Amino acid sequence: AAAVAVLAAAGFAVSAHRRPALPGRDDLASPDPSPRRRTAEVATLFLAAGGVLLLRRRGLAPAGVDPYLVCVPVLVTLACAVVMLRLLPVPLRAAGRLAAGRRGATAFLGLAGAARGTAVAMAPLAVLVITLATGMFAGAVADTVDAARQRAAGLAVGADVSVDGIIFTPGTGPVLAALPGVVAVSAMAVEPDAEVRADTGPAARSPATARVVVVDPASYATVLRRSGSGQRRPTALTSATAADAAGAVPALVSAAVAADLGGARSGATSVQGRRFAFTVAAVTGQLPGLGGGDRFVVLPAPALPAAPAGADRSDGAGGPADAD
Numbered sequence: 167a168a169a170v171a172v173l174a175a176a177g178f179a180v181s182a183h184r185r186p187a188l189p190g191r192d193d194l195a196s197p198d199p200s201p202r203r204r205t206a207e208v209a210t211l212f213l214a215a216g217g218v219l220l221l222r223r224r225g226l227a228p229a230g231v232d233p234y235l236v237c238v239p240v241l242v243t244l245a246c247a248v249v250m251l252r253l254l255p256v257p258l259r260a261a262g263r264l265a266a267g268r269r270g271a272t273a274f275l276g277l278a279g280a281a282r283g284t285a286v287a288m289a290p291l292a293v294l295v296i297t298l299a300t301g302m303f304a305g306a307v308a309d310t311v312d313a314a315r316q317r318a319a320g321l322a323v324g325a326d327v328s329v330d331g332i333i334f335t336p337g338t339g340p341v342l343a344a345l346p347g348v349v350a351v352s353a354m355a356v357e358p359d360a361e362v363r364a365d366t367g368p369a370a371r372s373p374a375t376a377r378v379v380v381v382d383p384a385s386y387a388t389v390l391r392r393s394g395s396g397q398r399r400p401t402a403l404t405s406a407t408a409a410d411a412a413g414a415v416p417a418l419v420s421a422a423v424a425a426d427l428g429g430a431r432s433g434a435t436s437v438q439g440r441r442f443a444f445t446v447a448a449v450t451g452q453l454p455g456l457g458g459g460d461r462f463v464v465l466p467a468p469a470l471p472a473a474p475a476g477a478d479r480s481d482g483a484g485g486p487a488d489a490d
Contacts, residue, residue: 339353379465
């Protein structure tokens, strides 16, 4: 950017001296922009407006980089500069007409020169454009960093507050729900390193390990919705009810666990010493509250034939909660 600015200033100076010296003054009339300049300005306005609409509708795609959307802050800055260059002379001319009837020529001459768009008068506008560009760039970076931090925190914790332990008593959930500021609580049974074995295929002979989590879909969805983390309950846990308990439990597995199972769509695992057969209902990449782990199996509590002995973790929404 510095090199372009220096070369552009030098180019303008050289081009000004190469023009033939004709009688008269060039600063007595406002220059009429050429058709090419008008076309470039209108195109910049349309590109900036379209980029803002697309950015608000789609956002930056996490899977790749869209050069057009990345350039939106620069396009908006250029569009604002074009608008200011076109609209600024209007109030300056009005102020010049008011100053013409007053004593002294300083205000009148200054406003008249600024309204005609001389280079000296446009210097403050250039400073304003640079300030605007810097502010927009800083705002875009701050918003991107804040969104990434919120998403990382939501995936790592999954709620406003998380309490971990080893088989809480049944009354722990109501006690946590009664704390001031807590609006929702979801209890989970977590087996950090459970054995996951497929029913058929080579994976049946070589079991893998994964994190198995038993959740209540309804309370889990309430915590995610009211915690403000921006995460949502996977759709595979929506239809899991107690009617599924007669057969295999529909499970939500990570992509790594699905690869370990091979072509098998069913398997078995254990939670707190109890063995459960499951079928793969859906495969997902991430799950809020697992700290970004890529090996997990989620079982809906209403579909289990027998409930675990107790909860190992409770997630709560609301705050600030009493840490003690």
